Amino acid sequence: KHQSVPQRMDPPPNKAEVAAEIYDSDEEAPPEVAALPAWRLDAAESLSDWTIEIVFDNEETEDHIEERGESSEEKKQDQEKVVKSYHVHKQNLAVGPFSSQYFAQVFRDGGRFAESNDATSRISLHPLTARHFETLLDYLYTGKLPLTTDNATALCSMAKYFDMRRLRWEAKEFWRADLKKNGAKVCALYYEHALILKEAKVLEAASKSCAHHIMKLKADTCRLVTHIREPTVWLAILGMKPNAVSTEMFSQHMSTLIAAFVHCNVEHIDAATFQELTDPDKLPCIHPEAAMDLIDAERLIAGHEGQGELSTLQTRCTSSLAKNWKSIDLQEKGKVLLLAQKQSPLVLTKILGATLMAAQADHTSTQAELTSTKTKLQSIKTDHQSTKCSLQNSQYSLSISQRNLSDVRRKLNEAQLKCDQFVPVPQFQRSYQSVHDYFSLKGSDWCLSQHALLQEGLDKFAIVKVFYCKPTPGQK
Numbered sequence: 001k002h003q004s005v006p007q008r009m010d011p012p013p014n015k016a017e018v019a020a021e022i023y024d025s026d027e028e029a030p031p032e033v034a035a036l037p038a039w040r041l042d043a044a045e046s047l048s049d050w051t052i053e054i055v056f057d058n059e060e061t062e063d064h065i066e067e068r069g070e071s072s073e074e075k076k077q078d079q080e081k082v083v084k085s086y087h088v089h090k091q092n093l094a095v096g097p098f099s100s101q102y103f104a105q106v107f108r109d110g111g112r113f114a115e116s117n118d119a120t121s122r123i124s125l126h127p128l129t130a131r132h133f134e135t136l137l138d139y140l141y142t143g144k145l146p147l148t149t150d151n152a153t154a155l156c157s158m159a160k161y162f163d164m165r166r167l168r169w170e171a172k173e174f175w176r177a178d179l180k181k182n183g184a185k186v187c188a189l190y191y192e193h194a195l196i197l198k199e200a201k202v203l204e205a206a207s208k209s210c211a212h213h214i215m216k217l218k219a220d221t222c223r224l225v226t227h228i229r230e231p232t233v234w235l236a237i238l239g240m241k242p243n244a245v246s247t248e249m250f251s252q253h254m255s256t257l258i259a260a261f262v263h264c265n266v267e268h269i270d271a272a273t274f275q276e277l278t279d280p281d282k283l284p285c286i287h288p289e290a291a292m293d294l295i296d297a298e299r300l301i302a303g304h305e306g307q308g309e310l311s312t313l314q315t316r317c318t319s320s321l322a323k324n325w326k327s328i329d330l331q332e333k334g335k336v337l338l339l340a341q342k343q344s345p346l347v348l349t350k351i352l353g354a355t356l357m358a359a360q361a362d363h364t365s366t367q368a369e370l371t372s373t374k375t376k377l378q379s380i381k382t383d384h385q386s387t388k389c390s391l392q393n394s395q396y397s398l399s400i401s402q403r404n405l406s407d408v409r410r411k412l413n414e415a416q417l418k419c420d421q422f423v424p425v426p427q428f429q430r431s432y433q434s435v436h437d438y439f440s441l442k443g444s445d446w447c448l449s450q451h452a453l454l455q456e457g458l459d460k461f462a463i464v465k466v467f468y469c470k471p472t473p474g475q476k
Contacts, residue, residue: 037137037138037141037142038089038092038141039086039087039088039089039092039137039141043087046087046089047089048087048088048089049089049090049119050087050088050089050090050093050107050119050120050121051085051086051087051088051119051120051121052085052086052088052120052121052123053083053084053085053086053120053121053122053123054083054084054085054086054123054124054125054130054133055081055082055083055122055123055124055125056081056082056124056125056126056127056129056130057080057081057082057126057127058080058081058082058127082130084130084133086133086134086137088137090103090107092140092141093107093140094107094108097143097166098139098140098143098164098166098167099140099164100140100162100163100164101162101163101164102161102162102163102164103121103162106121125158126196126197128154128193128196128197129154129157129158129197131154132151132154132155132158133158135151135155136155136158136162136167139167145167145170145171147170147171147174149175149178149182149186149189149190150189152171152174152175152178152190153171153175153190153193153194153197153199153202154193154197155167155171156168156171156172156175156199156202157197157199159171172201175190175202175205176205178190179205179206179209183209183212183213184213184216184217187206187209187210187213188206188210188217188222188223188224188227188228189223190202190205190206190209191203191206191207191210191223191224191228191233192223192224192227192228194206195228195230195233207233207236207237207240208240210224210233210237211236211237211240211241211242212240212242214237214242214250214253214254214257215242215245215249215250215253217257219256219257219259219260220260222257222260224257224261225257225260225261225264226264229265229268231261231265231269231273231276231277234254234257234258234261234277235276235277237254238254238277238282238283239282247284247285248284248285251283251284251285251286252285252286252287252290253287254283255283255285255286255287255290255291255294256287256289256290258277258278258283258290258294259290259293259294259297260290260293262274262277262293262294262297262301263293263297266297266300266301269301270301271301271302271303274297274298274301274302275302278294278298278313280312280316285320286316286317286320287320288320288321288323288324291316291317291318291320291321292317292321294313294317295313295314295317295318298311298313298314
């Protein structure tokens with residue numbers, strides 16, 4: 001049989017030469033690719049050496065349980081836990097200016113911590129902080145921190161938990177500046193997050209900001225009303241009235257906010273807290289749009305039906321409704337009527353009676369104003385007639401003056417015409433340059449003297465024109 005001859009095998013190419021050929025080629029450079037933090041890459045590709053498991057409650061499940069009104073024990077049993085895993089690197093977590101001293105201690109004293117056995121840290125966080133944990137990891141890897149109103153409090157809380165002083169300082173500087181610049185828009189959100197995460201400094205600053213901007217907050221959009229069940233913020237704000245706002249205006253505005261807050265949380269407020277929120281010393285004036293809400297809330301919370309006499313709050317609310325019955329808009333009147341149907345007959349009787357008395361007082365006041373207006377109108381008519389007569393007299397005097405002026409102008413024209421017709425006799429006309437020349441020529445034949453001419457107002461240096469006739473012999 002024919003024996004096959006083995007083929008010649010070339011040696012494998014040199015890797016260095018291949019790399020040199022690639023880098024020395026004239027081809028275009030590859031497109032730039034944005035570098036992602038290593039923890040966002042695949043665990044095998046990034047050579048991850050540690051795993052962090054974040055455990056938190058499912059927010060959707062928690063909201064569903066809140067709607068069903070279950071107890072805290074039932075919540076613990078029914079709430080679903082969510083676990084998210086992150087494949088990280090010990091060097092990025094524990095070394096560098098943005099590192100965490102919490103992880104540094106875990107890695108250095110690995111024998112003391114059970115999590116070192118499987119290189120995994122299992123950490124339970126609140127859903128609010130767990131939502132921003134990836135931002136924390138980006139900061140550990142890159143040092144970049146996109147702070148916002150929504151994540152500042154959560155990052156500040158996690159910085160304290162993971163012992164990251166630089167991050168906590170940056171977050172603190174941000175929320176301070178944010179509250180100072182945008183207080184009215186963000187103070188309620190900061191208060192809500194600080195209350196959940198128990199951040200005392202953020203809570204205090206947010207409370208002061210809420211009190212400072214309280215007049216800009218609206219009951220239908222304020223997060224303090226719709227998202228917070230704790231009444232402490234309202235008790236704190238009631239004691240921090242802005243100096244630029246009057247007590248009546250502040251109290252009426254606060255009554256609308258408190259009424260909306262109580263309406264949203266009527267099941268979570270006891271009678272003592274409600275009494276403290278509506279205390280006459282802290283809330284002396286009630287806005288008419290909040291009056292019926294507060295009456296209904298007292299009926300539901302304190303069980304005061306007003307069978308004997310009206311309570312202090314019911315009396316104040318009734319008085320507010322009666323005094324301001326005209327200022328309530330049509331939509332609010334419909335709401336008041338719906339709530340009024342749930343009240344006791346005594347409350348309705350008092351409200352209607354007080355409103356009728358206020359309407360009668362307004363009617364009497366309106367009639368008095370109408371009478372006063374009629375008197376003023378009559379006076380104005382009289383003044384108008386007098387002014388009209390004076391104007392007619394002035395017009396008559398003006399016409400007389402115009403006629404007199406016409407006569408004077410006519411006489412002046414006649415006199416001017418006579419002057420133009422006068423012609424001096426030429427043989428008896430001589431001109432002299434001065435009074436001095438006049439007397440030097442005439443001597444003593446004339447009875448006029450220089451003294452007499454000066455008395456008449458003539459100066460010897462004045463230019464004069466003299467009409468004379470030579471006297472006959474013997475005539476002076």
